[in-house]
Amino acid sequence: IIESLSDLEKVEVLGHGDGGTVYKVRHKKSSCIYALKVLRFDNNAATGILQQVAREAEILKLVDSPYVIRCHGVFDSGAFMSPDHSNNEGGGDLCFVMEYMEGGSLHDVLRARQRLPEQLISRVAKCVLQGLRYLHAMQIVHRDIKPSNLLINGRGEIKIADFGVSHMVAGADEACDLHMGTYAYMSPERFDPERWGGRNADGFAGDVWSLGLVVLQCYVGRFPLIGPGQKPDWPTLMCVICFGDQRLEMPETASPEFRSFIWRCLEKDWRKRAKVDELLDHPFVNKTCCASTDQELVNFVFPVD
Ligand code: ATP
Numbered sequence: 104i105i106e107s108l109s110d111l112e113k114v115e116v117l118g119h120g121d122g123g124t125v126y127k128v129r130h131k132k133s134s135c136i137y138a139l140k141v142l143r144f145d146n147n148a149a150t151g152i153l154q155q156v157a158r159e160a161e162i163l164k165l166v167d168s169p170y171v172i173r174c175h176g177v178f179d180s181g182a183f184m185s186p187d188h189s190n191n192e193g194g195g196d197l198c199f200v201m202e203y204m205e206g207g208s209l210h211d212v213l214r215a216r217q218r219l220p221e222q223l224i225s226r227v228a229k230c231v232l233q234g235l236r237y238l239h240a241m242q243i244v245h246r247d248i249k250p251s252n253l254l255i256n257g258r259g260e261i262k263i264a265d266f267g268v269s270h271m272v273a274g275a276d277e278a279c280d281l282h283m284g285t286y287a288y289m290s291p292e293r294f295d296p297e298r299w300g301g302r303n304a305d306g307f308a309g310d311v312w313s314l315g316l317v318v319l320q321c322y323v324g325r326f327p328l329i330g331p332g333q334k335p336d337w338p339t340l341m342c343v344i345c346f347g348d349q350r351l352e353m354p355e356t357a358s359p360e361f362r363s364f365i366w367r368c369l370e371k372d373w374r375k376r377a378k379v380d381e382l383l384d385h386p387f388v389n390k391t392c393c394a395s396t397d398q399e400l401v402n403f404v405f406p407v408d
């Protein structure tokens with residue numbers, strides 16, 4: 104049990120994100136390894152951000168699923184990263200002690216290996232869907248499903264991380280705030296609520312859309328909606344997500360099961376888009392997945408050569 108941040112020592116930096124840095128840390132007494140996400144905020148931080156962060160902390164404490172990253176504690180301290188407070192101008196750090204995932208994120212894996220074979224993509228899809236089923240049953244919409252928020256451990260388990268912009272459906276007024284989340288993986292109804300009926304959307308379907316893009320990215324080896332030379336800026340994304348036909352991106356070489364799976368995720372009308380339960384019954388998840396093992400994913404993520 105981690106009682107305070109002083110129980111931990113830094114081992115190395117694992118990565119940087121929008122709001123902070125993730126460290127590999129060791130629990131001094133037990134030698135257990137954890138990941139520590141440090142979110143910086145100064146005292147000018149907008150109340151919206153602080154509320155968002157507080158929400159993240161509350162949600163994380165409730166979550167207990169093998170498909171979602173465990174949080175072992177949340178600490179509020181500027182002292183840990185900066186013992187003399189020298190670079191702590193009255194602001195603070197919010198530190199999340201998380202389970203350490205030695206394979207890093209799917210983003211890291213794709214950077215190293217470029218693409219995944221279909222059987223392994225179907226394992227990714229199955230785990231993410233099980234994580235989403237758990238979260239959605241708790242009335243939690245993740246809202247930021249993307250490769251860097253899907254983590255892999257040494258047993259070949261894949262788990263959803265990062266509730267930075269997730270929220271409890273009930274009581275969140277900013278449900279349609281376009282400025283939260285990652286544009287690239289954002290569904291049509293979040294991008295353009297007027298045209299795609301986003302005002303009535305519950306948000307769950309948006310997570311399914313994002314998953315569809317992630318699995319397609321795993322197959323084609325790059326972000327699928329835009330050309331290699333195109334910038335993923337807001338107008339470009341707006342254009343392809345809201346007006347383009349995602350299904351034209353469908354690779355010819357993909358199996359019929361995979362194509363049908365992507366098709367059901369990237370349905371533009373969120374009312375017609377597949378629900379998580381339907382996708383868990385989909386042959387791509389049921390059948391294709393059986394053609395591989397956790398060990399194959401481990402070998403793929405940690406190649407010996
Ligand atoms: P965003 O700020 O939009 O979430 P991001 O997901 O890239 O972007 P972080 O969540 O800060 O940023 O994560 C940065 C990187 O740290 C990840 O890509 C991953 O490589 C690594 N990482 C994050 N959490 C863990 C963890 N629990 N175990 C191991 N590595 C992790």
Ligand code: MG
Pocket residue numbers: 120251252264265
């Ligand atoms: Mg992240």
